[in-house]
Amino acid sequence: MDFNLTEERQMLQDSLRRFLGDKYNTENRNGFIASERGFSPDVWHELAELGMIGALFDAADGGFGGAGFDLAVLFEELGRAGAVDPLLETGVLAGGLLAALGNGVQKTLLGEVIAGSVQLALAHGEPAARYDLNFVETSAQESGDGWVLNGHKAVVLNGGAANKLIVSARSSGAVGGDDGISLFLVDAKSAGIERRSYGTLTGGHSADIRFNDCKLPADALLGQAGGALPALETAHARAILAICAEALGAMETAKDLTIEYLKTRQQFGRPIGKFQVLQHRMADVLIEIEQARSAVINAAGHLEDGDRDLHISAAKNLIGRVGRQVAEEAIQLHGGIGMTQEYDLAHFAKRIVLIDHLFGDTDHHLERFIALGAA
Amino acid sequence: MDLKFSIKEEEFRAEVRGFLDEKLPERLSEKVRLGQGLTKAEMEEWHAILNHRGWLAGNWPAQYGGAEWNAVQRHIFEEETTSAHAPRIVPFGLAMLGPVLQAFGSDAQKAHYLPRILNGDDWWCQGYSEPGAGSDLASLKTRAVREADHYIVNGQKTWTTLGQYANMIFCLVRTDTECKPQAGISFLLIDMKTPGITVRPIRLLDGSIEVNEVFFDDVKVPVENLVGEENKGWTYAKFLLTHERTNIAGVGFSNAALVALKQVARLQMSGGKPMIENPHFAARIARVEIDLMAMATTNLRVISAAARGQAPGAESSMLKVKGTVIRQEINDLTRRVMGPYAVPFTSEALEEGDNREPVGPQQAATAAPQYFNNRKLSIFGGSNEIQRTIITKAILQL
Numbered sequence: 001m002d003f004n005l006t007e008e009r010q011m012l013q014d015s016l017r018r019f020l021g022d023k024y025n026t027e028n029r030n031g032f033i034a035s036e037r038g039f040s041p042d043v044w045h046e047l048a049e050l051g052m053i054g055a056l057f058d059a060a061d062g063g064f065g066g067a068g069f070d071l072a073v074l075f076e077e078l079g080r081a082g083a084v085d086p087l088l089e090t091g092v093l094a095g096g097l098l099a100a101l102g103n104g105v106q107k108t109l110l111g112e113v114i115a116g117s118v119q120l121a122l123a124h125g126e127p128a129a130r131y132d133l134n135f136v137e138t139s140a141q142e143s144g145d146g147w148v149l150n151g152h153k154a155v156v157l158n159g160g161a162a163n164k165l166i167v168s169a170r171s172s173g174a175v176g177g178d179d180g181i182s183l184f185l186v187d188a189k190s191a192g193i194e195r196r197s198y199g200t201l202t203g204g205h206s207a208d209i210r211f212n213d214c215k216l217p218a219d220a221l222l223g224q225a226g227g228a229l230p231a232l233e234t235a236h237a238r239a240i241l242a243i244c245a246e247a248l249g250a251m252e253t254a255k256d257l258t259i260e261y262l263k264t265r266q267q268f269g270r271p272i273g274k275f276q277v278l279q280h281r282m283a284d285v286l287i288e289i290e291q292a293r294s295a296v297i298n299a300a301g302h303l304e305d306g307d308r309d310l311h312i313s314a315a316k317n318l319i320g321r322v323g324r325q326v327a328e329e330a331i332q333l334h335g336g337i338g339m340t341q342e343y344d345l346a347h348f349a350k351r352i353v354l355i356d357h358l359f360g361d362t363d364h365h366l367e368r369f370i371a372l373g374a375a
Numbered sequence: 376m377d378l379k380f381s382i383k384e385e386e387f388r389a390e391v392r393g394f395l396d397e398k399l400p401e402r403l404s405e406k407v408r409l410g411q412g413l414t415k416a417e418m419e420e421w422h423a424i425l426n427h428r429g430w431l432a433g434n435w436p437a438q439y440g441g442a443e444w445n446a447v448q449r450h451i452f453e454e455e456t457t458s459a460h461a462p463r464i465v466p467f468g469l470a471m472l473g474p475v476l477q478a479f480g481s482d483a484q485k486a487h488y489l490p491r492i493l494n495g496d497d498w499w500c501q502g503y504s505e506p507g508a509g510s511d512l513a514s515l516k517t518r519a520v521r522e523a524d525h526y527i528v529n530g531q532k533t534w535t536t537l538g539q540y541a542n543m544i545f546c547l548v549r550t551d552t553e554c555k556p557q558a559g560i561s562f563l564l565i566d567m568k569t570p571g572i573t574v575r576p577i578r579l580l581d582g583s584i585e586v587n588e589v590f591f592d593d594v595k596v597p598v599e600n601l602v603g604e605e606n607k608g609w610t611y612a613k614f615l616l617t618h619e620r621t622n623i624a625g626v627g628f629s630n631a632a633l634v635a636l637k638q639v640a641r642l643q644m645s646g647g648k649p650m651i652e653n654p655h656f657a658a659r660i661a662r663v664e665i666d667l668m669a670m671a672t673t674n675l676r677v678i679s680a681a682a683r684g685q686a687p688g689a690e691s692s693m694l695k696v697k698g699t700v701i702r703q704e705i706n707d708l709t710r711r712v713m714g715p716y717a718v719p720f721t722s723e724a725l726e727e728g729d730n731r732e733p734v735g736p737q738q739a740a741t742a743a744p745q746y747f748n749n750r751k752l753s754i755f756g757g758s759n760e761i762q763r764t765i766i767t768k769a770i771l772q773l
């Protein structure tokens with residue numbers, strides 16, 4: 001049993017923490033969020049140079065990491081700094097699928113991903129799908145020696161900035177079935193694609209994307225026709241681990257900001273941190289964050305084994321619950337200041353809460369945990 | 376025990392309902408239903424409609440142009456207007472300052488200001504809180520020094536709601552520094568156009584601008600703008616708080632929000648079924664509905680005592696804590712039910728003249744912002760921690 005980081009991961013953590021600490025403060029972050037793509041292209045390129053995108057992939061794919069604890073370490077730091085860079089979207093989700101399913105030609109794109117010169121997005125969720133991965137109505141029909149896509153993809157993360165999309169579509173089977181889902185690697189500017197992009201409360205630009213008789217060549221297909229669900233599940237398991245770790249980092253910062261504030265804010269002639277009722281509330285926050293940390297460790301440690309889904313759903317459920325508590329308590333204990341955009345806490349509180357809306361909320365993963373037979 | 380309203384009360388309800396059917400513009404109620412912000416002009420429009428009917432100031436005595444309703448009537452009005460998605464009445468002039476002037480103002484102040492509140496000539500904001508004085512309001516530092524027939528005011532107020540629209544601000548200021556903090560505070564009416572006043576908007580975490588900082592730099596205020604006696608401001612402020620805390624439970628808002636939540640939950644799908652049939656989500660809705668049903672009766676118990684002339688004391692603290700927690704829980708569920716569509720932040724969708732098709736379901740754009748914005752409910756008007764302290768002292772006597 002050893003809960004320490006390896007030397008390499010410790011170095012990864014140190015250098016990322018230093019770098020992000022340098023790049024991010026409230027004003028910069030708000031500026032990045034308000035900018036054209038919802039994040040800073042400069043910071044993105046520097047992250048790539050530091051090897052942070054490479055850390056998401058294993059050596060066979062040109063990276064030097066890619067394991068559960070690599071994701072956990074990296075995303076905890078992103079969360080701690082309140083970074084808004086699309087490592088999740090380009091790296092873990094779409095990049096992960098490309099690495100898992102791409103053929104030799106398709107995988108040449110991975111070099112560009114790791115170098116930071118391309119933005120990707122996974123266009124999978126749909127308006128009626130909510131959080132179900134197999135709910136795909138978008139259709140892919142074979143036509144001549146290619147495919148024709150029709151359908152509507154909802155809230156495609158990083159869909160605003162992406163140059164290339166990985167799109168899921170049903171090439172056979174009934175909506176809601178596990179078989180029949182295919183993936184396609186598509187240029188985001190292809191004819192027949194209509195993109196409506198928009199900001200989010202916590203950075204990046206997402207998009208709703210419509211495919212209207214979008215014609216693709218045969219070599220756009222990624223992996224086996226109709227057999228994409230297991231790879232989608234793996235990519236989402238990795239993405240859930242990543243955002244759980246991100247939420248953990250963000251909760252640590254929210255806690256630190258609140259403790260600092262309790263020590264400095266004076267009311268009734270003393271620091272408000274002297275009021276026992278507030279002390280106990282912070283003690284609970286600390287206890288729950290330690291629970292969240294253990295849940296992330298469980299999820300990272302089981303990412304490659306048969307208990308993966310159980311631990312992933314456990315972590316996502318727990319972090320959804322704890323996240324709400326931490327975000328709400330941090331705001332409440334700050335009073336009015338906690339409600340303002342100009343103060344650092346706002347971003348962290350919003351990010352922690354909105355993470356519950358990605359890849360299944362706390363209820364969704366409770367149901368999944370029960371269904372997996374563990375309860 | 377009789378849980379029914381009297382025949383007369385039911386008649387009143389029917390009258391209010393008929394009025395709303397006829398006079399509430401759908402343009403406004405639709406915005407309120409969707410959780411969209413109203414413009415200043417829209418708020419004033421609704422005030423004018425109510426004023427025309429004589430219903431703008433339900434809590435004021437008839438002699439000042441009020442409807443002079445008792446607590447039960449006010450409650451019925453609140454229930455009907457919230458469930459019809461009428462805009463809320465901006466409270467600063469009507470619910471807060473009006474009663475203070477009626478109780479403590481000079482004849483000249485009453486004659487000048489009260490009609491102007493009703494007619495919408497003045498937009499008031501509340502200048503109590505300061506950067507260093509929130510929960511500990513009595514520690515406020517904004518200084519007013521008497522010089523001949525003026526006060527010279529220096530200092531800063533903050534969190535001033537809708538101060539960007541206001542032409543008048545009522546302030547608590549320090550007029551004596553030599554005594555116990557509460558005993559050196561005065562209640563002053565200040566024209567926002569006086570030289571030396573600067574208003575700076577503060578953006579809240581949902582992106583909205585509803586609060587401001589107000590700076591006072593050698594601002595000259597005529598002495599006739601003092602309400603009541605010098606150094607008695609704390610007493611008036613406490614009196615005002617009892618008015619601020621009527622309808623503090625927000626049962627009407629919660630009911631309306633719950634109805635809207637159920638509507639969305641019928642439309643949002645999960646696994647091919649509406650969310651309202653999802654057992655976990657249905658349980659969440661049911662729990663908050665059960666809380667709200669009990670809260671409605673707790674609220675009526677306090678109101679009915681108030682209608683018999685018993686001023687609500689620490690009971691209003693109870694209503695505030697539970698009422699705000701329930702409202703916040705409904706906001707939480709409304710964000711939750713949107714699923715991934717809570718993520719887009721299409722602020723332009725909330726603005727005038729944006730004709731683009733909304734992203735996702737209709738209420739999605741406002742669900743997360745409203746959840747974050749309403750975290751304020753447990754912070755302002757005396758934070759929920761402060762309310763619990765009041766309960767501890769006044770009811771539990773611990």
Ligand SMILES: Cc1cc2nc3c(=O)[nH]c(=O)nc-3n(C[C@H](O)[C@H](O)[C@H](O)COP(=O)(O)OP(=O)(O)OC[C@H]3O[C@@H](n4cnc5c(N)ncnc54)[C@H](O)[C@@H]3O)c2cc1C
Binds near residue numbers: 336337339751
């Ligand atoms: C959206 C919004 C609108 C507002 N509008 C107005 C307005 O129009 N006019 C106006 O004058 N003010 C307004 N306020 C200010 C509001 O009244 C204050 O925010 C409130 O009084 C709390 O003060 P504070 O923000 O300074 O927090 P603080 O008093 O610093 O409190 C911070 C935390 O400490 C807790 N705390 C403080 N003292 C104690 C104690 N003794 N025991 C236990 N816990 C304690 C609080 O509960 C809170 O959790 C508004 C605030 C907000 C957020």
